Amino acid sequence: GQNIDQPTEMTATEGAIVQINCTYQTSGFNGLFWYQQHAGEAPTFLSYNVLDGLEEKGRFSSFLSRSKGYSYLLLKELQMKDSASYLCAVVTGGYNKLIFGAGTRLAVHP
């Protein structure tokens, strides 16, 4: 079967660092996306990993280990506006078809 696991909720303090983990077991793998979704809004693209290792993009970084079926999203210098849900999604086949995890709701406190 297809399974993507993420923690349901996390809390962190403004200015801190937080790591959101994602583990997956899928029948195919053509890369992993992270999306950010603020309440009541559309998901927006954050990162894409297809090779093992760390991809850094400003305050956000994403890591992938294909052999372990594991990824994480690292958010540095947290800001209040980073309070949102973070969605992990695996590309499982052609036509850019995605399977999503249930999402992690992050609350950033002052």
Next chain:
Amino acid sequence: DVKVTQSSRYLVKRTGEKVFLECVQDMDHENMFWYRQDPGLGLRLIYFSYDVKMKEKGDIPEGYSVSREKKERFSLILESASTNQTSMYLCASSPGTGYQPQHFGDGTRLSIL
């Protein structure tokens, strides 16, 4: 800038009605997708289309159908709406080549009474 537009933000319908949700994208993307999003379940794929008049079932197609007569427009149809189809519906599009990000519309919150 990429734009995916869904026809309604909020919609209220009655059980048994035929419901149409419309989605239009302006990026000339080949792929279009319909998802529903429910608390604790995340986004689940209902149907997708990779070209005009082409469609494929996603993970939860039962009770739904789709139509893609033009490249920019992808419609989701609830043949006979039921209360368990109350949900947030999200449309997305992406280019047809490579593994590129999907771009999402703002969603339609559909309530079936």
